[in-house]
Amino acid sequence: MSDTRRVLFWRHGRTAWNVENRFQGQTDIELDRTGHAQADRAGRLLATMEPDAIVASDLRRAADTAGYLGRATGLRIEFDKGLRERFGGSWEGLTGVELAERWPVEHARMDIPDGESISEVGDRMQAAVDRALARTPDGGLLVVVSHGAALRVAISRMLGIPDEQREILGPLSNCCWSVLRQHRGMWRLMEHNAASLPEPVVLSDDA
Template sequence: MSDPEPGKDREPGKRRVVLWRHGQTRWNVERRFQGKTDIPLDETGLQQARRAARLLAALRPTALLTSPLQRASDTAQALATITGLPVAQDRDLVERDGGAWEGLTNQEIRERYPAEYAAWQPPGGETSAQVAKRVSAAIERALDDLPPTGLLVVASHGAALRLGMCGLLGLPEQHWDNLGGLANCCWSVLSERRGGEGWRLVEHNAGTLPEPVLSDDRAVNGT
């Protein structure tokens, strides 16, 4: 008897994925474009991660995946400490490559690169479509191993998660900016549609604190 096709034994409409942005960093506060630069959480960010982890643990996650950049991996570790889950890493979950913008403040980018700022395309960096493709593919790989009623938590970055989410939802690129940015240590929840035919956004930017969203993402900084 041959093995069933991948996914055929999966109960439809039961899997969920939580897309969790990392806690605050010093560069967030300074409104510097972080991109792939490996900036750690500040003390506020560590506190945010611990607070959010207590809330997310109540959802009883079954798998935990993170970007290897320390601001995301340390955020994920806060949840791993409570749940005992192992933390897997995927390089494709890192933040958007900001090219020449990395380390610059939002004001510096606006002044030095006005045309690129208007298009929100960092010189030497990734396009939105490239980010959406690699991040959604990383999430889909992890979801392939998720049990029928499993809950995957993905710790990553603001632009990476928003664009990856757009890819998972199958939104046309001209509508990607309609989805707002994620605040530090907040999350969005996607549930599998009935029949296993794609994903539905059921919560967005949950856990928001009464603070502004500070991010590399166009949905926050673009005009």
Template sequence: MNEDAYKRTGRRIVLWRHGQTAWNLDRRFQGTTDIPLTESGVAQARRAARLLASLKPDAIIASDLKRASATAVELSELTGLPVVYDEALRETYAGVWQGLTHEEIKQRYEEQYTAWKRGEPVRRGGGELETEVADRAAPVVLRHIERLPEDGTLVVASHGGTIRTTIGRLLGLEPRHWESLGGLSNCCWSVLGEGARGWRLLEHNAGTLPEPVLGDDD
């Protein structure tokens, strides 16, 4: 990365999904179930932490679930920064869907699953609405970023669904459009930058360091 070309102004939020779990491999809905990382998940976290450490973050916050907290620890050990854990950054509670594979959910709760994929407000498995997840997670992120200097970087180790809803809320998107952001691969991240008109999505589902935007749209 050309550091001279990438002149950063404003704060930056790095929203980092946890490493791989056994339930990820099974395509099993995790929700708030506390599943640990696999050996591959730990290796993913270590690799990603080496990259994110080079961004010189100012603070790290994380979900208190094992898969996110263990991911955050890898960055903490490299940077010397403490991790602040907050249960408000947990994944969406999905009630009876938790522990089921996506195929099992589609078979047993087809109407509810289809409505969710259409972007309708659905309490998956009798759990939380996506807007309720944003209601609890986004204020935590904003509270921590506001404590940082004007060019500070906050790393948030959390979960795919929680990250998507938080991005949607911070960008001011209508909830029905949040699904269009797409998912995050294990240990990949999205970057929001502070601009003149609010937060901007600079990177999404990235596994490499941010590159400068050169041209008419910078």
């Protein structure tokens, strides 16, 4: 296994439900006009990093976001259902205020009574990223286009952070990304919730 591969985790652009603070889950919501503009800008920017592979959730908001990068690079996009957002059951479509009123205890813990558990999300996200990495060349850059909650769990898993401590990582904003890089057999977080290209590191902490 290469010790120089990178994975860029990219959240989809904005949707109307993002604006309304509605729990999207696996409801197939489209990007709004701002979301398309965000994905166009970010896609052209990320293309300059010369990714080697792109894999995306098949939900439209992620698939359409990935499409901007695919067109900018000429790369074929692979779609993997394992990269979908956390299934929210009866929470999907409700606002944060409504959830807090109806399920105050569960909402505070983000414990969805009839939804998917965080461990289940982590297992399928980790498997999907592993499948994509197996198709990524040594020294290459893999772009994973997915959803806010699912991405935070995936990043935590790769960094060895327990699922219940995933909130150590701040959330990802619409169309922002995080970059992980392999170093001596482990993954390092190089950028988080970024919207600009990473600056080169002149001196490492173990130089």
